[in-house]
Structure formats: structure tokens, C-alpha cells
Amino acid sequence: MTDKNVTRASALDTATLSDALDKHGLNGQCYRIKPRSTDSRMTGRAWTLLYGPAGVPAGTVGDYIDDVAPGSVIVLDNGGRDNATVWGDILTEVAHAKGIAGTLIDGVNRDVALSLQLGYPIYSRDHWMRTGKDRVQVEATGVPVNIGDVRVCPGDLVRGDADGVVVIPKAQEDQVLATAEAIQQAEDAIRASVRAGLSLREARVQHGYHQLQTREAK
Structure with a gap:
């Protein structure tokens, strides 16, 4: 079944959607979140995950990818951390094969080369190679998260292009x-x-x- 509002959003650029958010007094522009490639485009519903510092013993960084529906945007709140990644080439390969729309991270990712090769959209604060394993762990999935000072709830509409990412709250999207x-x-x-x-x-x-x-x- 086609999601008509995903289709509508995909026909609009983030600058136009940003202006519309301003007109309605909504904060949906994800600050300092950028595409790893300016060719990237993504539109879909948010599937959310929250990370926290690793405990003792450390919890897992997650095998959640198996639970994400095709067409979703995976939204990872890593608290803006730039010292540990939460996304790499295995996740990129699986997400691309599953038809996931893209990944949005408040934090950093690694293995940029494969995402560029596959054309898989990743939006994050930056990229670096150090793993998040034993540094962060999954706290919760399917909860409200913070991405670039924007509250993102499961099912919110996410649109990314060369200028960055906007999130439109589900209740106001029409x-x-x-x-x-x-x-x-x-x-x-x-x-x-x-x-x-x-x-x-x-x-x-x-x-x-x-x-x-x-x-x-x-």
C-alpha cells in the first residue's frame, strides 16, 4: 500500500519543507546533520532507536535491522557522540538489500565507501572509523529520540536531500x-x-x- 504523504514529501525539497515548518511554528530542521553524499535523497517513516553509554558488562549495539520494515528511515540517537560510530558496512549492505529508505544519525558513522558505492543514503554529523562496540549500547527502540535538536517520534515523516534533513511530526504532516x-x-x-x-x-x-x-x- 502506497503511503501518499511519503510520496508527496519526496516531491518536495528540504528547503521548501523547512519554510513550511517555519510557517506552522514547528522545529523540524535537524541541526548540523549532513548527507555523506550530496547525491543522497531519502523519504520515509521514522524507525527510532536510542543509544546510551555502555554498561558493565557492555550491552549490545543491536541486531535491530532485522525488525525494520522496507521503506523506513532508521533514526539513531547516539547523543551527538563523535567518538564512537553506530553504523557501518554490514548494516549498510543489509539495509540496502532490504529496501530501507536511509539512515539518520545524531552521531557519526563509518565505512562511507560502501554507502557511496551502493547509493545508500546516510545522514549524520560526520564519519570516523572507531566502533561503538563496548562504548555504547541500545537503550530502547520505538521511542521518541533527539536528532539535531529535533524530537523524532516513531512514524514521523523524514525527508533528506543535499541540504540536510527535516522531520515532520505525524500529527501535523497534512x-x-x-x-x-x-x-x-x-x-x-x-x-x-x-x-x-x-x-x-x-x-x-x-x-x-x-x-x-x-x-x-x-
């Missing part, structure tokens, strides 16, 4: 998508007007550009 589509339509109209000979100033006034991102009055 409103945000409708606003983003209207913003995109207005921006397309501005471009068309300029190509037809109107000045940018005139085109922006005609199509209400300066109000597109302004937060709506309650």
Missing part, C-alpha cells in the same frame, strides 16, 4: 505538506514570471514571496 506545496507553487510562479520579463521585485510582490515563510497568526 498541514505542513499542503503549505509546502503552496510555497513550491508560488516559487515556480515567480520563476515563470521572471522568465516572462517581470523583474524579480515585481514577481515576488505579485506572488506574495515575502509572506511565504511568515508564521501564521494563531
Whole structure:
């Protein structure tokens, strides 16, 4: 069964969705989270996991990949740690084979070469080679997590492209998508007007550009 809002979000870029989030007063722009490749694109529903410091004895970093449905975005909250990775080539290979939409990490990953080779989307703070084994462990899955100062709940809509990642809360996604589509339509109209000979100033006034991102009055 096709998820119509995943399809709608996939047709919009993160900049447009970011503007729509601003218009609704929602914080959904994942700060300092970047694609490992600017060719990356991903859209899907969040499947969430929370990591914590390893105990004694250390817990596992997880075999959760077997439980993730195709089309999901795996969302890993590693507390922004940059000294231990929680994603590498085995996970990339399995996720790609399963048809998982991509991986989003508040932290770092390793084995970038395979993700680039396969075209598998990974969004994280950076990449480095040191393992998270015996340094972090799974605390919980299917819980709200924090990615780049954005609260992500299971099932939230996640969209990534060359500019980064936005997360749209499930309860507001219809409103945000409708606003983003209207913003995109207005921006397309501005471009068309300029190509037809109107000045940018005139085109922006005609199509209400300066109000597109302004937060709506309650």
C-alpha cells in the first residue's frame, strides 16, 4: 500500500519543507546533520532507536535491522557522540538489500565507501572509523529520540536531500505538506514570471514571496 504523504514529501525539497515548518511554528530542521553524499535523497517513516553509554558488562549495539520494515528511515540517537560510530558496512549492505529508505544519525558513522558505492543514503554529523562496540549500547527502540535538536517520534515523516534533513511530526504532516506545496507553487510562479520579463521585485510582490515563510497568526 502506497503511503501518499511519503510520496508527496519526496516531491518536495528540504528547503521548501523547512519554510513550511517555519510557517506552522514547528522545529523540524535537524541541526548540523549532513548527507555523506550530496547525491543522497531519502523519504520515509521514522524507525527510532536510542543509544546510551555502555554498561558493565557492555550491552549490545543491536541486531535491530532485522525488525525494520522496507521503506523506513532508521533514526539513531547516539547523543551527538563523535567518538564512537553506530553504523557501518554490514548494516549498510543489509539495509540496502532490504529496501530501507536511509539512515539518520545524531552521531557519526563509518565505512562511507560502501554507502557511496551502493547509493545508500546516510545522514549524520560526520564519519570516523572507531566502533561503538563496548562504548555504547541500545537503550530502547520505538521511542521518541533527539536528532539535531529535533524530537523524532516513531512514524514521523523524514525527508533528506543535499541540504540536510527535516522531520515532520505525524500529527501535523497534512498541514505542513499542503503549505509546502503552496510555497513550491508560488516559487515556480515567480520563476515563470521572471522568465516572462517581470523583474524579480515585481514577481515576488505579485506572488506574495515575502509572506511565504511568515508564521501564521494563531
